[in-house]
Amino acid sequence: MSSTSFSRNESRNFYALVALGLFIVFLGYLGMHNMEEHGHIVSGMNNKIVWGLPHVFAIFMIVAASGVLNIGSIGTVFGHATYKIRTPLAGVIAIGLLSGGLAVLMLDLGRPDRIIIAATYFNPTSVFAWNIILYSMFFTLAALYLWTSMEKRMYVWSKPVGFAMFAWRVILTSGTGLIFAFLVVRQAYASALLPPMFIVLSFAWGLAVFLLVQAAMFAWNNKVIDAAILKRMKNLLGLFVISSLYLVAAYHMTNLYFAKQTGFELFILRDGAIYPMLFWGGYILVGSLIPAALVYTPGLGGSKSVVAASAFVVIGSFAFLYVFIIGGQAYPLSIFPGYEVSSSFGDGQIGKYIPSLSEILLGSGGLAIAYLITLIGTRILNTFPNDAAVVASKNDH
Amino acid sequence: MNDVKLDTKTNPDSKPNLDRREFLSKSSIGLAGLAIAPGMLLFDMAHGRPQGEAVSNKVRWGMLIDNNQCETGCNDCVTACNTENGLSGGTKPTDSQWIRKVQLKDTFTGHISSLPMMCQHCEQPPCVDVCPTQASFKRADGIVLVDKHICIGCRYCVMACPYQARSFVHEVLTDQKTEVPRGKGTVESCTLCVHRVDKGETTACAEACTKAGHNAILFGDLNDPDSAISKRIRSVASTQIRADLGLNTGVRYEGI
Numbered sequence: 001m002s003s004t005s006f007s008r009n010e011s012r013n014f015y016a017l018v019a020l021g022l023f024i025v026f027l028g029y030l031g032m033h034n035m036e037e038h039g040h041i042v043s044g045m046n047n048k049i050v051w052g053l054p055h056v057f058a059i060f061m062i063v064a065a066s067g068v069l070n071i072g073s074i075g076t077v078f079g080h081a082t083y084k085i086r087t088p089l090a091g092v093i094a095i096g097l098l099s100g101g102l103a104v105l106m107l108d109l110g111r112p113d114r115i116i117i118a119a120t121y122f123n124p125t126s127v128f129a130w131n132i133i134l135y136s137m138f139f140t141l142a143a144l145y146l147w148t149s150m151e152k153r154m155y156v157w158s159k160p161v162g163f164a165m166f167a168w169r170v171i172l173t174s175g176t177g178l179i180f181a182f183l184v185v186r187q188a189y190a191s192a193l194l195p196p197m198f199i200v201l202s203f204a205w206g207l208a209v210f211l212l213v214q215a216a217m218f219a220w221n222n223k224v225i226d227a228a229i230l231k232r233m234k235n236l237l238g239l240f241v242i243s244s245l246y247l248v249a250a251y252h253m254t255n256l257y258f259a260k261q262t263g264f265e266l267f268i269l270r271d272g273a274i275y276p277m278l279f280w281g282g283y284i285l286v287g288s289l290i291p292a293a294l295v296y297t298p299g300l301g302g303s304k305s306v307v308a309a310s311a312f313v314v315i316g317s318f319a320f321l322y323v324f325i326i327g328g329q330a331y332p333l334s335i336f337p338g339y340e341v342s343s344s345f346g347d348g349q350i351g352k353y354i355p356s357l358s359e360i361l362l363g364s365g366g367l368a369i370a371y372l373i374t375l376i377g378t379r380i381l382n383t384f385p386n387d388a389a390v391v392a393s394k395n396d397h
Numbered sequence: 398m399n400d401v402k403l404d405t406k407t408n409p410d411s412k413p414n415l416d417r418r419e420f421l422s423k424s425s426i427g428l429a430g431l432a433i434a435p436g437m438l439l440f441d442m443a444h445g446r447p448q449g450e451a452v453s454n455k456v457r458w459g460m461l462i463d464n465n466q467c468e469t470g471c472n473d474c475v476t477a478c479n480t481e482n483g484l485s486g487g488t489k490p491t492d493s494q495w496i497r498k499v500q501l502k503d504t505f506t507g508h509i510s511s512l513p514m515m516c517q518h519c520e521q522p523p524c525v526d527v528c529p530t531q532a533s534f535k536r537a538d539g540i541v542l543v544d545k546h547i548c549i550g551c552r553y554c555v556m557a558c559p560y561q562a563r564s565f566v567h568e569v570l571t572d573q574k575t576e577v578p579r580g581k582g583t584v585e586s587c588t589l590c591v592h593r594v595d596k597g598e599t600t601a602c603a604e605a606c607t608k609a610g611h612n613a614i615l616f617g618d619l620n621d622p623d624s625a626i627s628k629r630i631r632s633v634a635s636t637q638i639r640a641d642l643g644l645n646t647g648v649r650y651e652g653i
Contacts, residue, residue: 126528336499
């Protein structure tokens with residue numbers, strides 16, 4: 001699919017979509033600039049909620065980037081032809097998502113101008129510092145992965161690179177989980193369950209994003225995806241959504257069992273106003289049960305249902321991360337167990353947080369970067385999943 | 398070459414030469430020692446550290462806070478800290494607070510007390526572990542600080558601190574103290590008044606507490622067995638906040 005095969009109208013539409021993406025990136029720049037100019041005082045963040053909405057956007061994109069490549073792994077590592085032809089598309093989306101996520105993470109720093117210091121002063125005990133290596137290597141491997149899966153001369157390398165990519169992305173998502181798991185004093189986070197939980201969440205979120213992009217590409221090209229392939233992919237989405245639900249349940253159930261954690265769990269699950277609402281309504285209902293129903297209910301599960309299910313999974317992921325990141329900080333630290341405490345610094349009180357426009361713009365700007373890289377990448381590279389050959393060879397057997 | 402070797406090894410005249418050299422070098426060291434000693438003695442008496450001399454781990458600065466002496470409602474330590482370090486004294490959630498008074502109510506007995514809370518200057522500081530750029534660091538003498546030049550403002554240390562002792566500078570600062578560098582977009586916390594300690598003085602909060610007549614904050618060298626703080630820690634029951642974390646804090650409390 002070279003660019004010359006696009007008609008004039010398609011070209012016009014493509015540039016309109018690029019312009020839309022650039023406009024949102026520009027809005028993101030305005031949000032970042034406002035925070036850079038005035039400081040984080042213009043954000044909703046404070047000394048209690050130090051990581052806010054930008055981190056929700058960034059972590060969604062970083063986790064989903066790793067998950068998208070799962071499509072490639074199923075193809076390369078486990079040798080499944082249907083998924084193998086989707087590797088290039090998965091690679092492009094992954095690079096886009098990671099770029100968007102990292103851009104948000106970096107531009108939310110108090111001193112984004114000093115980002116180079118993160119490379120020149122390396123602290124080997126910091127999981128944040130490890131993540132800098134994990135992200136850089138992810139980009140390199142993803143680019144190599146794209147090359148070896150698209151360039152015929154390099155096909156011979158696609159398997160070893162695919163294996164390396166598979167291992168690396170498991171390590172990378174573990175690293176994301178560990179950023180929180182290592183926070184031993186935070187009731188919301190200190191759990192060894194977090195790295196595996198993030199890995200399974202990444203499978204669901206990544207596949208949901210992939211299915212949305214794939215649906216858009218098929219619609220753009222006036223093509224219909226093979227029913228058997230769609231069925232296989234939507235069943236996989238259902239499986240990942242249910243697996244995520246299991247790990248999230250295990251995480252909350254173990255916490256509920258520990259008496260010292262009960263207060264926190266009741267806050268997140270019952271008493272914390274916005275947080276239980278987002279958890280039950282956003283993550284459980286919209287992000288898990290409805291998608292599972294759309295995927296598995298007999299009579300449903302067509303391409304529209306799958307698109308809706310994928311969109312709901314993405315919406316649910318934002319609700320989940322909002323509760324996990326912001327709700328986790330809002331609950332007061334247990335500094336004096338056995339005492340009721342109060343102070344001018346919010347000891348013993350629930351932290352307040354209302355996201356500001358700047359944060360929403362910055363986060364959306366990151367999503368727009370991911371969108372633009374995917375849009376342009378799929379246009380200039382041959383990433384369209386051409387199932388005809390796979391379907392034909394299956395029919396022959 | 399061989400001639401030279403023979404000379405030094407076998408020539409009996411070389412010995413007196415060496416002795417003379419030894420005498421000269423030893424006497425000059427002795428003279429230098431005589432010249433420096435009074436200064437060193439004076440410095441030792443003042444408990445300061447000359448500029449240019451590296452911080453030593455022979456010293457571990459710390460504080461012992463007597464909760465029984467700390468008066469509920471008294472905020473003198475907080476005010477003194479703000480004045481000393483050029484903090485606004487504001488108490489909005491976005492304002493920096495390096496020290497705060499925490500009111501405690503025992504949920505079982507109902508006993509009410511209050512205590513000052515600040516960076517606990519841990520021996521194993523979680524903030525230092527998690528900092529990606531080594532901006533959070535611990536000096537050899539136990540003081541935990543933030544290097545304002547390499548802090549990128551990621552706030553991971555704020556997330557990791559068990560004592561909620563760190564603040565993020567949310568807005569542009571003006572009229573800063575030259576001795577206390579601060580900056581928008583970086584993290585900060587109690588420096589144990591490092592600029593005063595290096596001059597042989599005590600911390601602003603301890604000074605204010607003594608001035609107010611409460612004497613609840615005792616500052617000193619935890620490694621010196623003869624210091625007032627060491628003697629007191631040996632004689633009364635003191636505790637570390639969140640001792641279960643095993644961080645070996647430099648700030649200890651008695652009476653809680």
